[in-house]
Amino acid sequence: MLRLRDRPRTPRTPWWRLPAPVRTLLLSQFAFNVGFYLVVPFLAVHLADDLAMAGWLVGVVLGVRTFSQQGLFFVGGALTDRFGVRPVLLTGCAVRVAGFCVLGVAGSLPWVLVGTVLTGFAAALFSPAVETGLAHEGRRLEDAGTTTRAELFALDAVVEKVGSSVGPVLGALLLAVSFTTTCLVAAGVFVVVLVANARWGPRAQPGGPAPAGVLHGWGAVLRNRRFLVFTALCSTSLLAYNQMYLALPVELERATGSTAALGAMFVVAAAVTVTAQVPLARWARRRGPATALPLGFSVTAVAFALVAAATALPAGALPALAPAVAFVVVLHLGSAVAGPLVRDLVPPLARERHVGAHYGVLASAGGLAVLLGSTAVGALLEPGAALPWLLLAVLPLLSAAGLAVLTRRPAAPAHPGRAGGRRARGPAPTR
Template structure:
C-alpha cells in the first residue's frame, strides 16, 4: 500500500485533482456529470407518474423497482463485457442507451412506455458503471506506482465527485421543474449526449487487461473464494447506505411523530460527507487496511446500535423536541464516517483480490451482490420496521439486525484483507 510519506506533496487537498493524469481527471468530471444527469430526473419520476399518468402507489413501486433491478441486477454482465470488449465500447454503448432512455421517458404518455424507458436508463448504468470502476481500478494502480495518489484515495475522489453530482442534479431538476418533466428528461439526454462525444473524442480509453471470453471472466470470479466472501461482507455497506431511505424515516416517525426533518437530514449527510471524504480517506490510508476496515464497519454497526438502544423508549421533549433528533443525527455521522473510512479501502482491495485481472467483472459482480443484499435485507428489515414506529421493546429488532450485519462485516473483511497480498 502506498505510504503517506511517499505521496508527492503536491497531492494535498487543494491540488490533488490537478496532480492526476488528464484521462483520470476527465473520468472524475464525467462521473460528476453522470450523477447530475441521473439525479436531474429520477427523483422526480414518482411525482410525474402520480400527477401526470395517474399511477397507483403499487405501479410506481413496480416501475422504480424495475429500474433498480435492471441496473444493480445486471452489473455483473456489464463488468464481464468490459473485460471482453474493453472499457470504451461498453462505456459508449451504455451512455447511448441512457440517452435513448431519457428521450423515451420525456416522450412517454403511458406507464408502459415509461417502464421501458426506466429499464433502459437502469441497464445503461449496468454497462457504463462497471466500465468506469474498472477504469479507476487500473488508473489507480498506475497513479499509485507513480507516487501520485493511492488507488484507495482515487476511489475516495470518485466518491466525492459522484456526491457533488448527486447534490447538483436534484437542485437543477428543481429549477427546471416548472418547465415540465419532458424538458427535464431532454436536458438529461443532452448532458449524456455531451458525455458520449466527450468519451468518444476527448477522454482517452483506459486499458484494462482483456479476458478470453465473458464466461472465462465469470469462471475466474466464481472460483475466487476469498473474493466471494469479501463480496458478501462488503455488500452490507450498500445495505447500510440504503437505510437512509428505508429505516431513517421510521426512526424520525418514532422520535418526532412525522418525517418533516428527513430532507434536512439528507442535506446534513451530504455536506458532512463532502467536507470529510478526503481527510478521512487519507487517515484510512495512514493505517493498515485491516484497521481501517474494522473501524469503518465498526462505526456503521455502532450507528444502528445507537438507535437500537433508544428505540424502545419515548423520545425526550427537551429543547422543543430537538433532542429527539439526536439519535438520527448521530446515526448519520457514524454511518457516513464509517463509509468514508472503509469503502475506498475496500474498493482498492477488489483489484488486489482479482490479481488485477478481469477487474470489470469483479466490480460488476460486487455491485450485483450488493443489489441482491439490499433487496433481501429490505424484505427482512422492512417486515420488522412496522413495529419500530412507536417506542416499544420490539422497536429495537430491525436495528439489532442491522447492527449484527455490520458487526459481522467488521470481523470478516479485515480477515480477508489480512490474507490479501500486493
C-alpha cells in the same frame, strides 16, 4: 494478510493536476449523478400524479429500475473486461440518453418500462466501466508516485456525493416546468458526458489482452473464493447505505411526525462526505485494510445502534432530530473509512485480471443484499421499533468480524505472466 502497495512519496496531487483521462472520469461521475438525480427521485411522483398509476404499479416500475441497474452490474463489468473501458462507457451514456428521452415522452406502462430498463441498464454499463478505469489509472498513478488508488476512489466518492446533492435541487426546479423537460435536460447532461469521454476519456484497453469472451471473467470470479467471501462480507455496506431511503424516513416520522427534514439529512450527508472522505481515506490507507476495514464496518454498526438506543428513551429526552443526524453522520464516517479501501482491494484480489467482472459482481451482490435485507427489515420497520435498527447494526458487525479474519489470512501467491506480462500483485503478507 491483505496488503496494499506502498504509499507514493507525493500522494496529494490536486485533482485538477491529474491526467486528463482521470479528470474526465471524475467529472463524468459528477455529471452522471447530477443527471440521474435530476429524474429518478421524481419518477414516482410523475407516475402517480401525471400518469395516474396505482401504487403497486409504481412499485413495480421502481423495482424494475433497481434490478436493471444494480442487478446487471456484473454484465457491464464483464463487457468492460472484454471490450475496454471507453466503448462500454460511451455505450452506457448513449443508452442513458435514449432511456431518458423515452421516459420523458412515455404515456403508458409499456413505454415507461422500456425507458426504465434503458436507464437502469445504462448505469450497469457506465459504473463498472468507470470503476475499472479508475482502478487501472490509479495503479498507474501509484507507480508514478502521484497519488494512491484509495485516494482516487475517495475523490470519486466526493464528486458522486456532490452530484447527488446538486441533481435533486435542479430536478425540483425543472419539475415546475414539466417532467418531460427534466428528462430532456438530463439526457443533455449525458450527451455532454459522452462527448467528453469520446474526446478525453481513457483509450487503452485495460488489463492486457482482451479475454476470449465475457464468460471468462465470470468464471474467474466464481473460482476466486477469497473474493467471493470478501464480496459477501462487503455487501452489507450497500444495504446499510440504502437505509437512508428506507429506515431514515421512518425515524424522522417517529421523531417529528413527518419526513420534511429528509432533504436536510442528505445535505448533512453531503457535508460529511465532502469534508471527511479524503482525509479519512488517507488515514485508512496508512492503517491498512486489516485495521481500517473492520473499523469502518463497526462504525457503520454504531450508526444503527444509536437510533435503536434513542427509541428506548422517553419522549423529549433528546432533541427531535438528534438521533437522525447522528445516524447520518456516523453512517457516512464509517463509509468514508471503509468504502475506498473496499474498491481499492478489488484489483489485487482479482490479481489485476478481469477487474471489471469483479467490480460488477461486487455491485450486483450489494444489490441482492439490498433486495433481501430491505425486504426483511421493511416488514419490521415502524416508528419507535428498535428491533429493525438492532438487526441492521448486527449485519455490519458480522461483516467487521469476518473482514478482520479475512484480511489477516495469508493469501495465495500471485502468479507471474499475468496482468499484461507483469508479475501480478495480489494480496501478500503485510509488513
